[in-house]
Amino acid sequence: MISESVLMPRVDMHTAVKLGVYILSAVLAHWPSNWAVRKAIKRWRPEQEEPTDRMGAFIGTLERILIIMLVGLEAYTAVGFVVTMKSIARYDRVQKEKAFAEYFLAGTMLSMLIALILGLAVQRSFGKL
Numbered sequence: 001m002i003s004e005s006v007l008m009p010r011v012d013m014h015t016a017v018k019l020g021v022y023i024l025s026a027v028l029a030h031w032p033s034n035w036a037v038r039k040a041i042k043r044w045r046p047e048q049e050e051p052t053d054r055m056g057a058f059i060g061t062l063e064r065i066l067i068i069m070l071v072g073l074e075a076y077t078a079v080g081f082v083v084t085m086k087s088i089a090r091y092d093r094v095q096k097e098k099a100f101a102e103y104f105l106a107g108t109m110l111s112m113l114i115a116l117i118l119g120l121a122v123q124r125s126f127g128k129l
Contacts, residue, residue, distance in 0.1 A: 071119030072129030
């Protein structure tokens with residue numbers, strides 16, 4: 001028979017607060033961060049919008065949440081893989097359109113900066129995930 005402590009482990013207050021703060025950082029990685037990135041790089045936005053451009057905000061949110069989790073786990077080298085995956089996905093367009101390349105790079109760098117700040121703030125304040 002499975003022990004009750006396995007099914008419902010006791011969580012101390014510090015662990016509950018830490019998980020709550022990590023979840024809050026993931027929420028902040030979504031709407032407020034998308035808004036901030038969009039406003040900051042608006043001037044570099046290419047004139048032509050591709051059908052896949054709207055996925056950029058969703059991909060950016062996933063990227064920031066992954067980076068926050070990786071920083072929380074102290075897996076800093078894995079952050080490079082997240083950025084590499086994103087870059088590979090947009091490689092053809094980046095090669096063909098200089099304006100889009102600058103827009104993409106500015107958005108990616110700002111998005112990473114936000115995620116690293118959120119992740120490091122939580123990790124340094126509450127400890128490893």
